[in-house]
Amino acid sequence: MRVAFQGEPGAYSEQAVFEYFGEVETVPCESFDVMFDSVASGKSDAALAPIENSLAGSIHQNYDLLLRHSLHITGEYFLRVRHCLIANHGVKKEELKKAISHPQALGQCAGYLHSCGIKAEQVYDTAGSVKMLKESGARDTAAIASKRAAKLYGMQILEEGIEDNAENYTRFLAVQREPVAPQGNAKTSIVFTLKNVPGSLFKAMSVFALRDIDLTKIESRPLAGKPWEYLFYIDFLGSINEEPAKRALDHLGEYAIMLRVLGSYPRFIP
């Protein structure tokens, strides 16, 4: 099985691929577009796309790509983002003067670095910082990246989980060419648009509330170039193979200008 992800080898997304799919072949892609194309064209069997981060929010671009392609969500995975302090072999923490990584990773470890008296220096990529550090052989410098990146470049992990906020999760969606038919504990993701008149969303939500269907996500997004229409993302518990969800979506179809089921899939249980 070949699974596409966005980023360089050793990226957090690649780590998520191994944790979710097991021992598969990974296909690094330079952008989300390339990653979706890789699945659509058959070059990859699946992609694992980050869709929201607990600190940074939803990644609209991947919703756009789901709408543009005829692909299906077949699963979800929550990755706890655990940053590692990585150094060349034999280096001790006391020797460190600076740490290099992507600005976002440095920012998420700012308190830790400050308490250790280590200066932060920005580079463009987390996994890339490990590669750079290995090539330089520097003993006063650490990289901040995933466990996977340390393993890939055969480097030493001095400390794991150095992020200041432990509640740093990224939710990924598995995307494939064929839908799955989940049984039992399932989740369904839909996208729809409504006329922007007062109460329209309220009506739309009544189709779920009247059937005691539990929503796990709702998000509105103004439609580019159409200031009077909104796009809504909703995730709810249940599968489109079950009667209540089927009826709710039929009912929603009466109000929605556009309605698309992105997929029903097994719910992630930590």
Add this chain to the structure above:
Amino acid sequence: MRVAFQGEPGAYSEQAVFEYFGEVETVPCESFDVMFDSVASGKSDAALAPIENSLAGSIHQNYDLLLRHSLHITGEYFLRVRHCLIANHGVKKEELKKAISHPQALGQCAGYLHSCGIKAEQVYDTAGSVKMLKESGARDTAAIASKRAAKLYGMQILEEGIEDNAENYTRFLAVQREPVAPQGNAKTSIVFTLKNVPGSLFKAMSVFALRDIDLTKIESRPLAGKPWEYLFYIDFLGSINEEPAKRALDHLGEYAIMLRVLGSYPRFIP
């Protein structure tokens, strides 16, 4: 007036400060935390915080900071993100072999660069790429950054608006220590939490629907460490100084575990 923003001089956020506040003194901050502290402590009179981008989604971290501080939203601004191709003086577009910038900016101009036969090379910052280019004096290289960054470093703009997707907007919120009392066309931003039982959000939304109050944003966010509670962000048209909004919030208070008004402020009219 001193206005804090996150980033280096020449960042898109600084451009937004000048467009929204006019000719003020800007205070560059290395992180969103530092930016909020700058206003809370009185070092700055206001901050302009990015809260959502049309392609990248909401920036949850700034919602977290709004909740942590007793500050008020006093206005909003939408910045159209227009990337510029920037070069040293006298350089012609035909001489260019590569472009340097932040990975996100390079990604948003990937189609343009490809069509011009220009290779992309990642650096950590948009404004920083202009500074680097100036220092190197290179004639085969361009930087991709804001108009403001080109002006700041006295560099030449070869082309403006080179992003592939023209619908690239960032919404900013002005944040100050004292609330404003808007008259007329106002917007109000609130945050609240609900028990995660089926239909709870439906009830919460009824307080607006029953009063014909129009929502312009709704977003759910699972609460870190509390899997059965959700945080909701809602923006609606109207001011808390008006009767219908006052009554709706009173009514919402009956269901919500926590409810906080982040501010009522004049709605941005493009």
